[in-house]
Amino acid sequence: MLQPTEIQHAAEAAPEKFNAAETIIGHVANSGHDHPLIHLPPVMGIDLSVTKHVFMLWLVAAILFVAVTWLVRRYVRQDADRLVPSGAMNALEAMVEFIRDSIATPNVGRKWTRTWTPLLLTFFLFILGANVIGLIPIFDVLALLQHTVLHLPDESFLVRLIHGGTTATGNYNVTAALATITFLSIIVAGSRAHGFVQHWLNLAPGGLAWPLYIILIPIEIMGMFVRPFALTMRLAANMTGGHLALLAILSFVFIFTELFGHAIAGVSVGLVLSLPLAVGISALEIIVVLVQAYVFTLLTAVFIGMAIHAHH
Amino acid sequence: MGIAFMGAGLGLGLAVIGAGLGIGKLAAGAAEAIGRQPSAAAQITGAVNLPLFLLEGVAILAEVFALLIVLLNRGA
Numbered sequence: 001m002l003q004p005t006e007i008q009h010a011a012e013a014a015p016e017k018f019n020a021a022e023t024i025i026g027h028v029a030n031s032g033h034d035h036p037l038i039h040l041p042p043v044m045g046i047d048l049s050v051t052k053h054v055f056m057l058w059l060v061a062a063i064l065f066v067a068v069t070w071l072v073r074r075y076v077r078q079d080a081d082r083l084v085p086s087g088a089m090n091a092l093e094a095m096v097e098f099i100r101d102s103i104a105t106p107n108v109g110r111k112w113t114r115t116w117t118p119l120l121l122t123f124f125l126f127i128l129g130a131n132v133i134g135l136i137p138i139f140d141v142l143a144l145l146q147h148t149v150l151h152l153p154d155e156s157f158l159v160r161l162i163h164g165g166t167t168a169t170g171n172y173n174v175t176a177a178l179a180t181i182t183f184l185s186i187i188v189a190g191s192r193a194h195g196f197v198q199h200w201l202n203l204a205p206g207g208l209a210w211p212l213y214i215i216l217i218p219i220e221i222m223g224m225f226v227r228p229f230a231l232t233m234r235l236a237a238n239m240t241g242g243h244l245a246l247l248a249i250l251s252f253v254f255i256f257t258e259l260f261g262h263a264i265a266g267v268s269v270g271l272v273l274s275l276p277l278a279v280g281i282s283a284l285e286i287i288v289v290l291v292q293a294y295v296f297t298l299l300t301a302v303f304i305g306m307a308i309h310a311h312h
Numbered sequence: 313m314g315i316a317f318m319g320a321g322l323g324l325g326l327a328v329i330g331a332g333l334g335i336g337k338l339a340a341g342a343a344e345a346i347g348r349q350p351s352a353a354a355q356i357t358g359a360v361n362l363p364l365f366l367l368e369g370v371a372i373l374a375e376v377f378a379l380l381i382v383l384l385n386r387g388a
Contacts, residue, residue: 102358234369237376295365302362 018254024247028240030171031164037157052161056168060129068092068125099124103298107305112193116304119185120297123178127169128293131239134167135285170239172232179228182300186224190307202310227303231296238292242285249277316385320378327374334367 031037036049050058067088075089085093096117104117143162146152152159168174190199203220204213252274257266342360346353 106358230366230369230373233376234365234372237372241372241375291365295369298362299365 018251018258020248020251020255024244024251026163027247028165028167028170028243031160035160035163037160052164052166053168053171053174055161056130056133056166057174060126060133060168063133064125064129095124096121099297103294103301107298107301108189108308109305112189112308115192116185116189116301119181120301123181123300124293124297127178127235127296128289130169130174131167131289131293134165134170134239134243135282135289136166139166165243167239167243169235170243172236175232175235178235178296179231182231182303183224183228185300186303186307189304190310193308194310199307199310202307205310227299231299235292235296238288242281242288246278246281246285249274249281316381320381323381324374324378327371327378331367331371331374335364338364338367 031052033047033049033051036051037055038050040048040050042048071089071092075083075085078084099120100113100117104120105113108116139162142158146159146162150158169178187199190202193199194202203224204216208216250270253266253270255266256269257263259265338360342356345356
């Protein structure tokens with residue numbers, strides 16, 4: 001009498017309960033630090049092992065570098081009198097002109113456009129590229145392949161590649177690095193326009209009553225740090241939030257399956273509720289991706305312009 | 313006893329109300345201005361862009377801090 005129920009209990013306890021929080025956070029966050037993709041030795045106490053977001057950064061950089069360099073070289077190699085863009089160069093040229101004419105020149109001024117447009121273009125293309133690659137579920141397809149067909153051992157590169165999220169800009173460390181570049185660019189822009197000392201003196205405009213300076217200077221210094229911090233959090237939170245919402249909606253399928261015990265409950269909920277919502281949120285994500293790249297670039301241009309035109 | 317969670321939820325809701333009201337006023341002002349002078353539509357859109365995203369950034373900052381409160385209090 002005891003043995004069949006024991007076997008029954010063992011059979012019921014074998015599959016794990018679906019932990020929605022763990023699965024979602026696992027899909028959105030970086031791959032763990034204890035099992036990185038490529039293990040590198042620590043340099044001066046800092047572990048430089050390649051995690052998934054680092055790998056995605058390199059991937060995005062490589063793709064952008066190859067694409068843009070190849071396109072521009074093919075364009076420039078034409079006869080110097082008649083430079084006619086063709087194919088994808090049209091898109092690149094439209095993007096460059098858009099950033100130069102509507103983001104760089106109005107904020108930075110004609111004199112400094114050529115100086116700062118390359119930085120703004122790099123920001124825009126890199127953030128756009130990293131965001132868009134996060135939307136493409138290629139690594140989830142690879143995970144499907146791994147679980148059904150390949151069954152590679154746990155320590156292989158492909159299996160480690162499958163864990164963790166692919167949106168590199170969803171990691172606040174990545175966006176903090178970009179915001180640090182903005183922070184330094186503001187200082188460099190002000191120093192080049194007015195001289196190093198004068199840039200700092202421009203923080204507190206002259207001609208005010210002296211008690212105001214006691215309030216103004218700490219506020220300006222705080223503002224100097226808060227603006228890049230806001231840039232960091234805005235980009236990281238927007239990217240992570242979209243993926244989080246998408247995964248939470250797709251988790252309904254599994255939660256309902258567990259609740260009712262039959263797979264058909266989960267699948268029906270999935271078809272009626274999850275799939276349309278997921279499609280809608282993915283469409284919204286496409287807009288958010290473009291907007292966030294644009295906003296980061298625009299705000300960088302605005303802050304650089306504020307440092308250059310500080311004597312208004 | 314979960315009062316941290318209540319605080320985080322309440323704070324986030326208030327922040328979202330504030331952001332919604334602000335962005336709504338921005339959109340209303342922009343729509344009215346474009347209605348009065350349709351030829352300036354591009355400039356008005358450009359002027360609206362920056363405060364819009366700054367305000368959205370404020371809401372997102374609130375979300376981040378609310379999440380921080382929740383995550384730091386899960387163990388306690």
